[in-house]
Amino acid sequence: MADDWIVIGLEAWQAQGVQLFGTDVNNWRFVCPACGHVQTRADWLALGMNRRQVDQRLGFTCIGRWLDPLNTATDFQRSKGSGCDYVGDREPNISPITVIITPGEERPTFGWDQP
Ligand SMILES: [Zn+2]
Numbered sequence: 140m141a142d143d144w145i146v147i148g149l150e151a152w153q154a155q156g157v158q159l160f161g162t163d164v165n166n167w168r169f170v171c172p173a174c175g176h177v178q179t180r181a182d183w184l185a186l187g188m189n190r191r192q193v194d195q196r197l198g199f200t201c202i203g204r205w206l207d208p209l210n211t212a213t214d215f216q217r218s219k220g221s222g223c224d225y226v227g228d229r230e231p232n233i234s235p236i237t238v239i240i241t242p243g244e245e246r247p248t249f250g251w252d253q254p
Pocket residue numbers: 171172173174175176201202203222223224225
């Protein structure tokens with residue numbers, strides 16, 4: 140698995156997101172490396188979190204940690220599955236992408252869904 144890991148700078152990673160899903164970050168789709176559940180920023184915002192709370196978790200933590208405990212999932216979200224409780228700082232880190240936010244600050248990040 141380690142051979143598949145990608146280390147990428149923040150700007151290059153953002154460029155990938157735009158290329159795959161367009162400029163609206165809310166539509167970028169991430170795949171949980173633990174359960175395969177696909178999630179978007181819009182899904183997270185629908186939970187009622189503010190943007191800062193969402194951006195701290197997006198692509199880092201599976202939305203399943205919040206969907207079921209809060210029981211706030213919409214029928215549409217439930218139809219896509221409920222996710223799991225994976226969080227990116229868990230050992231072992233299985234997130235396939237490491238985004239270098241700033242030199243010395245790296246963030247394990249979920250892989251992209253295929254558009
Ligand atoms: Zn998951």
